[in-house]
Amino acid sequence: MSPATYVTRHPSAGLLFVQLLGVLLYPWMEDTPIGRALFGAFGLVVLGLALHVVKRSAAQTWIAVLLAVLVLMLSLIDAxxxxxxxxxxxxxxxxxxxxxxxxxxxxxxxxDQHATTDELYAAGATFTLLAWAFAHLYTFCQLLIPGSFAAMIEPQAARSWMELLFLSFTTLSGVGLGDIVPITPMARSLVMIEEFAGVMYLALVVSRLIALTVIKR
Incomplete structure (x- = not known):
């Protein structure tokens, strides 16, 4: 089976792999104008794949489409x-x-009561979607209240997207290995909410999929 066919059958796998690829590519996209342009183009790919995955669920697709269109239009205006x-x-x-x-x-x-292969990929994709969502919330917090996040290197500087995404991954996973520290009350509130979301996601969603997989076997 070719990679394209596999992704067509398992769109959640495509979304997961593209987002993980972004984690590897983002450090090379932040410091140059060309890199930032590629960053924007890569973001469009992630948006498109996320929309494709949403269509497979029982959620209202038009809400996701409306949000994506607003993001694209406002990003063009901001540019x-x-x-x-x-x-x-x-x-x-x-x-x-x-x-x-x-x-x-x-x-x-x-x-349903069966754990399919695509649903297992969806568990990973959902984790990355949550990490991206909270990273954007941290971006908003930093824009609204400068100095919300500090680090060992240049503690007073605004944190980059990669730093905020790193904070989001470490917080959501509960590993606590990050060197980015929330300073303001709003920043700490968002971090606490993400910590809670990470624990509940593992306890309620991932554990259920694991149980269904074991029962199926």
């Missing part, structure tokens, strides 16, 4: 006429889109 307010709005809308996509995948994984 032509940069505005702090637009950056706030884009960060909030992107967080809402990824939260909705993650919710759609959770609905998809819980719709």
């Amino acid at each position: 032509l006429m940069p505005s702090l307010f637009l950056e706030w709005l884009i960060a909030i809308l992107e967080a809402a889109f990824y939260f909705y996509a993650a919710t759609a995948l959770i609905i998809y994984m819980n719709k």
